[in-house]
Amino acid sequence: MAESTTNTITPPEFDWNAVGKKADLYSKEELASLDALYGQTLKSINDHEVVEGVVVIKNSKEVVVNIGFKSDGVIPLSEFRYNPDLKAGDKVEVYIENQENKDGQLVLSHKKARAMKSWERINSALSTDEVIKGYVKCRTKGGLIVDVFGIEAFLPGSQIDVKPIRDYDIYVGKTMEFKVVKINNEFKNVVVSHKALIEEELEAQKREIISKLEKGQVLEGTVKNITSYGVFVDLGGVDGLIHITDLSWGRISHPEEIVKLDQKINVVILDFDDQKKRIALGLKQLTSHPWEALSAELKVGDKVKGKVVVIADYGAFVEIQPGVEALIHVSEMSWSQHLRSAQDFLKIGEEVEATVLSIDRDERKMSLGIKQNSPDPWQEILSKYPKGSRHTARVRNFTNFGIFVELEEGIDGLIHISDLSWSKKIKHPSEFTKIGETIDVVVLDVDVENRRLSLGHKQLEENPWDVFETVFTIGSVHQGTIISANDKGAVVQLPYGVEAFCPNKHLLKGDGKNAGSEEVLEFKVLEFNKEAKKIIVSHRNTVEGLAIEEKEARPARGGKKNAEASNNASDETKKAVKKVKENLEKTTLGDVSALANLKSELEKNEKGQ
Numbered sequence: 001m002a003e004s005t006t007n008t009i010t011p012p013e014f015d016w017n018a019v020g021k022k023a024d025l026y027s028k029e030e031l032a033s034l035d036a037l038y039g040q041t042l043k044s045i046n047d048h049e050v051v052e053g054v055v056v057i058k059n060s061k062e063v064v065v066n067i068g069f070k071s072d073g074v075i076p077l078s079e080f081r082y083n084p085d086l087k088a089g090d091k092v093e094v095y096i097e098n099q100e101n102k103d104g105q106l107v108l109s110h111k112k113a114r115a116m117k118s119w120e121r122i123n124s125a126l127s128t129d130e131v132i133k134g135y136v137k138c139r140t141k142g143g144l145i146v147d148v149f150g151i152e153a154f155l156p157g158s159q160i161d162v163k164p165i166r167d168y169d170i171y172v173g174k175t176m177e178f179k180v181v182k183i184n185n186e187f188k189n190v191v192v193s194h195k196a197l198i199e200e201e202l203e204a205q206k207r208e209i210i211s212k213l214e215k216g217q218v219l220e221g222t223v224k225n226i227t228s229y230g231v232f233v234d235l236g237g238v239d240g241l242i243h244i245t246d247l248s249w250g251r252i253s254h255p256e257e258i259v260k261l262d263q264k265i266n267v268v269i270l271d272f273d274d275q276k277k278r279i280a281l282g283l284k285q286l287t288s289h290p291w292e293a294l295s296a297e298l299k300v301g302d303k304v305k306g307k308v309v310v311i312a313d314y315g316a317f318v319e320i321q322p323g324v325e326a327l328i329h330v331s332e333m334s335w336s337q338h339l340r341s342a343q344d345f346l347k348i349g350e351e352v353e354a355t356v357l358s359i360d361r362d363e364r365k366m367s368l369g370i371k372q373n374s375p376d377p378w379q380e381i382l383s384k385y386p387k388g389s390r391h392t393a394r395v396r397n398f399t400n401f402g403i404f405v406e407l408e409e410g411i412d413g414l415i416h417i418s419d420l421s422w423s424k425k426i427k428h429p430s431e432f433t434k435i436g437e438t439i440d441v442v443v444l445d446v447d448v449e450n451r452r453l454s455l456g457h458k459q460l461e462e463n464p465w466d467v468f469e470t471v472f473t474i475g476s477v478h479q480g481t482i483i484s485a486n487d488k489g490a491v492v493q494l495p496y497g498v499e500a501f502c503p504n505k506h507l508l509k510g511d512g513k514n515a516g517s518e519e520v521l522e523f524k525v526l527e528f529n530k531e532a533k534k535i536i537v538s539h540r541n542t543v544e545g546l547a548i549e550e551k552e553a554r555p556a557r558g559g560k561k562n563a564e565a566s567n568n569a570s571d572e573t574k575k576a577v578k579k580v581k582e583n584l585e586k587t588t589l590g591d592v593s594a595l596a597n598l599k600s601e602l603e604k605n606e607k608g609q
Contacts, residue, residue: 290323335410
């Protein structure tokens, strides 16, 4: 039997790692190439570092971010609330907290990543004047708290907007753009401003608007602020002022009667300065002037009705229709010549009827009168107050030369100081009466053309100087009291209150000395002037002539009968004087009746002689 030869073949070494990996589809070279390509898609990352990732998915609760690791990270959406516009594909920075937690999940944090780089970014934003976004978290005292790069920054109320903000709460929960205006690195404080962005934009608008400004131009604006003197209007970055007088053709007490805050209105440019920083605006100029609507038939003498809108000392302004005012001068409120204040006749808001006195449509001026509603009392002055008639008047005021009195409304008269008293020397009318008191008067003269009434008070009684003329005859001697003295002489008070003057040289007494004040002596009448109401007396003459008078008083032979007659006449005069003394005090305006009786008795005695 033949010996057979058997050949044994050893199979290649089996690669158990390739089982289930479809290694049979790829060669070793292909696998090496694929392994290198796959390795390039993965990053070598370390915990606690900040890397950049890409948003893969965003839903209502979470954001999935791919950082190039073997798995994606999931971050709560709340960490991105400062950026509501976040979308898939956006690049974000994340902080790696853990490459793989117990569930094998990559743990990332966007909030921590922002916090780590926030100060660097904020300082950079301040230096480069960068516009950044922030989320308004809440309201605080004086402003708002804003989340910027994960740091809480302060937004002052004054930096929210260019216009005053009355409600801060409307900004809470909003994402806004800001500029960093201040950083305190020591205390980690950041101040941001939204107003700065608006101001930049408005400044550009302002330059454009100012370059196009022209007088008479009509623009739309927004009421920005209201003051007692006018309204500030925002014209789109440029502010202008409507003065209160340019808001309405009619009178208003406050601009709030016409406009309200934030109201949009059309205004006309009235004027501006060279730099166009102060712009004067008008609102009423956009409507026709009320005078143009005034009836063309209105003329002088017509009656009109209106409401008192302004009162001054010199008169009152009455609005007869909206925007049309007329002046009632105080002199046209009463027929009285004694001018008073307009407040004595009218009140604000009072409805009045007046007569048109003048009207100037070109100047838009009108004057009215209300005294014309009653008859002029001077039309019947001659019949009501004839010359010589007696009346009672009220004292209105004084002047150095007399007293002005009112007989009735519109009828005034003057009592000259010389017509107050027959005998008493009055230096000022206030010595005689008081303002507001009544006084009896007699009409002396009526000047209808000039509306002047001359009155007298002393003329109510008989002139006592007619009586004095018979009492203080030249050469008669009377007892008097020196009431005052000067270098020229002395004033002597004679009986019945009559004052006389004694020159210095006639004050010499029997002892060689001059008489002084308050001395009571005998005085002889040297001069009597009824028209000038002047009496000159002498004491010296009574002393020097005493012996002679005694001799003349002795009756001569054959003249006994004449002496007796003379004594009888003297006795009668003495009785009359005694009677006056018993019934009279010092001479006043009421002395006339007693003096008249004295005069009558003296006249009887003269006839008896």
